[in-house]
Amino acid sequence: xxxxxAASVPPASADSGPxxxxxxxxxxxxxxxxxxxxxxxxxxxxxWQLHRALSGNSLSWAYTFEWPLFAGFAVVFWAKTIRDEFRxxxxxEVVQHGAAGDDGLGLPAGVGTVQVQAPADDADxxxxxxxxxxxxxxxxxxxxxxxxxxxxx
Amino acid sequence: MHxxxxxxxVMAYVTGVVLIVLCFVGIPLQIAGHPAVANIVGxxxxxxxxxxLVVAYQLAxxxxxxIGQTLVLLLAGTVPVMTFIVERWATRRFINPALAxxxxxxxxxx
Numbered sequence: 001x002x003x004x005x006a007a008s009v010p011p012a013s014a015d016s017g018p019x020x021x022x023x024x025x026x027x028x029x030x031x032x033x034x035x036x037x038x039x040x041x042x043x044x045x046x047x048w049q050l051h052r053a054l055s056g057n058s059l060s061w062a063y064t065f066e067w068p069l070f071a072g073f074a075v076v077f078w079a080k081t082i083r084d085e086f087r088x089x090x091x092x093e094v095v096q097h098g099a100a101g102d103d104g105l106g107l108p109a110g111v112g113t114v115q116v117q118a119p120a121d122d123a124d125x126x127x128x129x130x131x132x133x134x135x136x137x138x139x140x141x142x143x144x145x146x147x148x149x150x151x152x153x
Numbered sequence: 154m155h156x157x158x159x160x161x162x163v164m165a166y167v168t169g170v171v172l173i174v175l176c177f178v179g180i181p182l183q184i185a186g187h188p189a190v191a192n193i194v195g196x197x198x199x200x201x202x203x204x205x206l207v208v209a210y211q212l213a214x215x216x217x218x219x220i221g222q223t224l225v226l227l228l229a230g231t232v233p234v235m236t237f238i239v240e241r242w243a244t245r246r247f248i249n250p251a252l253a254x255x256x257x258x259x260x261x262x263x
Contacts, residue, residue, distance in 0.1 A: 031220055062196045069203065077210055077227075081220060 019089050023082070035078050042071040154215060158248055161212040162240065164205040165229070169236030171198045176233045205230045216247045 022028060046067030053060035175198050179191035206227055213223040229239035 059192050059196070062199060066199050066203070070206075073203075073206055077223075080214070081223070084214065 019086060022085065022089060035074060039071045039074055042067045042074065046071070154252065157208075157212045157215050158252070160208045161243075164201070164208045165236045165240045168198065168201045168205045168230045169234070169240075171201055172230070172233050172236070202230050212243075216243075216251055218247065222247075 023032075046064055049060045049063040049067060053064050171194060175191065175194040179194045182188070183191040209226045209230070210223065213226050218226065226239060226243060229235040
């Protein structure tokens, strides 16, 4: 997050050692420990339900599979969270609005797309005007066919 | 973004209602000696909660929540009535600001 605001400065990957260092800060180590304990607990509960199931409690079969699944979820979520954090710290954008593809390329600051403040004076550019008309037509077509679904995204 | 919010809301309410039924109808009946309701509703909640976890985590990532906030969102599905409270909290604190900012961001992307 800290690097996100510094748009004009190169990504702060070099100023405080390797990027992965954040993983061994006390805060993150605390999360790691919590994760391990939680996973161990969930697997233990699954094992307990397995024993109950084997001793005749047929309802326990559902939970026998559910607890390990939760433990698996925890691991997957954990991995994704760490990956996101790496991305943020490497100076990429926060993964937002589902636009995962165009973020995290590791491009240096200044390279990429920038919204212009005011459009350039291109009134005499016939080719550009044609292209803009083409885009407008496409936009109208898309609005016509997918209008309803568009509102929901 | 809208779709993720909608998915989360639907699952939050469905999971929340089923959990309330489980705790305030199923458990008393079980104590009274009729375990059938608690058994069935318990398994149903277990399955719904799996879906809730996935949906809530996806939303948490889109909103770029911190780990603590994400955990609150995920664990809300296990505490009776908590899903509703957390849903309101998330809406006021994260979803509404994100939706207010989203149209601008989407235009930039196109």
